[in-house]
Amino acid sequence: xxxxxxxxxxxxxxxxxxxxxxxxxxxxxxxxxxxxxxxxxxxxxxxxxxxxxxxxxxxxxxxxxxxxxxxxxxxxxxxxxxxxxxxxxxxxxxxxxxxxxxxxxxxxxxxxxxxxxxxxxxxxxxxxxxxxxxxxxxxxxxxxxxxxxxxxxxxxxxxxxxxxxxxxxxxxxxxxxxxxxxxxxxxxxxxxxxxxxxxxxxxxxxxxxxxxxxxxxxxxxxxxxxxxxxxxxxxxxxxxxxxxxxxxxxxxxxxxxxxxxxxxxxxxxxxxxxxxxxxxxxxxxxxxxxxxxxxxx
Numbered sequence: 432x433x434x435x436x437x438x439x440x441x442x443x444x445x446x447x448x449x450x451x452x453x454x455x456x457x458x459x460x461x462x463x464x465x466x467x468x469x470x471x472x473x474x475x476x477x478x479x480x481x482x483x484x485x486x487x488x489x490x491x492x493x494x495x496x497x498x499x500x501x502x503x504x505x506x507x508x509x510x511x512x513x514x515x516x517x518x519x520x521x522x523x524x525x526x527x528x529x530x531x532x533x534x535x536x537x538x539x540x541x542x543x544x545x546x547x548x549x550x551x552x553x554x555x556x557x558x559x560x561x562x563x564x565x566x567x568x569x570x571x572x573x574x575x576x577x578x579x580x581x582x583x584x585x586x587x588x589x590x591x592x593x594x595x596x597x598x599x600x601x602x603x604x605x606x607x608x609x610x611x612x613x614x615x616x617x618x619x620x621x622x623x624x625x626x627x628x629x630x631x632x633x634x635x636x637x638x639x640x641x642x643x644x645x646x647x648x649x650x651x652x653x654x655x656x657x658x659x660x661x662x663x664x665x666x667x668x669x670x671x672x673x674x675x676x677x678x679x680x681x682x683x684x685x686x687x688x689x690x691x692x693x694x695x696x697x698x699x700x701x702x703x704x705x706x707x708x709x710x711x712x713x714x715x716x717x718x719x720x721x722x723x724x725x726x727x728x
Contacts, residue, residue: 436679437513437678438475439475439477440475440476441476441477441478442455442476442477442528442529442530454529454530454533455533455587456529457525457526457527457572458526459523459524459525460519460522461522461524463526464519472515473513473514473515474514475511475512475513475514476508476511476528477510478510479507479510479528479530479531480507480526480527480528481506481507481526482508482525482526483503483504483524483527483557483565483594484500484504484505484506484523484524485502485562486522486524487502487521487523488500489516489522490517490519491514491515491516491519491553492514492515493508493512493514493553494512494513495673498553498554500519502522502523503556503557503559503562504554504555504556505554505555505557506554507547507551507552507598513674525569525572527591527594529591531544531547534591534592542592543591543592543593543596544595545599546596546598546602548618548621549622549624552606555605556605565594568593569590569594613655614655616643616651617651617652617656619641620637620641620652620660620663621663623637623641624637624663624667628664628667628668629671630691631668631691632664634648638660665701668701669702669705669706672686672690672698673717675689675690676714676717677713677714677717683695683710683711686710
């Protein structure tokens with residue numbers, strides 16, 4: 432049965448200073464899944480998560496995409512991603528939850544936070560050598576996490592930063608893609624879009640923020656992604672619409688208002704134009720595919 436809203440997990444553990452501040456927590460993945468059943472169902476986080484698996488296999492579902500997990504590998508779960516672990520009983524590894532505040536990152540354009548810039552690598556295979564290097568850092572994180580050592584925040588930040596940078600390097604090595612000026616503009620646009628899509632800003636606002644002309648931005652996006660500025664904005668809005676239609680019992684009108692539409696009927700027209708079906712039809716199709724009981728709209 433669907434919940435009224437998609438369950439959202441915050442980063443808060445009263446027993447630890449950093450968790451209370453909502454900036455960092457660490458644990459074993461297998462313990463988290465066993466002790467927090469909601470994590471096995473569809474949910475999302477208010478924080479970012481990094482899972483590093485040393486053994487096992489499983490299945491990970493994120494925003495309508497299914498990933499086969501074969502350790503050793505790393506999985507990045509950005510804040511807001513609707514996800515679940517349908518099959519994770521055999522997976523073992525460390526899981527780190529963090530906020531960008533810990534990294535002292537005001538943006539994701541450089542440094543360790545760069546791995547969180549769209550398009551984000553979801554699953555990155557790890558060689559035995561990289562896993563061994565990671566284990567040194569994870570061992571230090573485990574020690575610091577359960578300690579009351581002075582300045583442990585700085586140690587945790589340093590270890591996490593190295594993990595993220597090394598993971599980004601490995602992803603870039605595996606993808607073997609040149610990073611052109613056009614691709615940099617594309618990732619900067621996606622980063623900005625992720626921060627502002629809910630207000631449905633016009634293409635000109637993005638172009639101004641990125642210091643390029645509206646035509647240049649549209650041409651660049653079309654070259655890299657095959658879609659122009661307006662289409663990518665609508666695509667991001669459509670993703671959140673689909674998340675809520677598929678995974679919550681909110682009515683179509685409630686969803687429309689929640690994602691920034693003033694007129695639910697206009698939302699329905701926009702959705703149908705982009706998805707090829709009405710919101711109600713999408714919900715019914717999603718329920719059918721996932722074996723869930725139909726919910727009224």
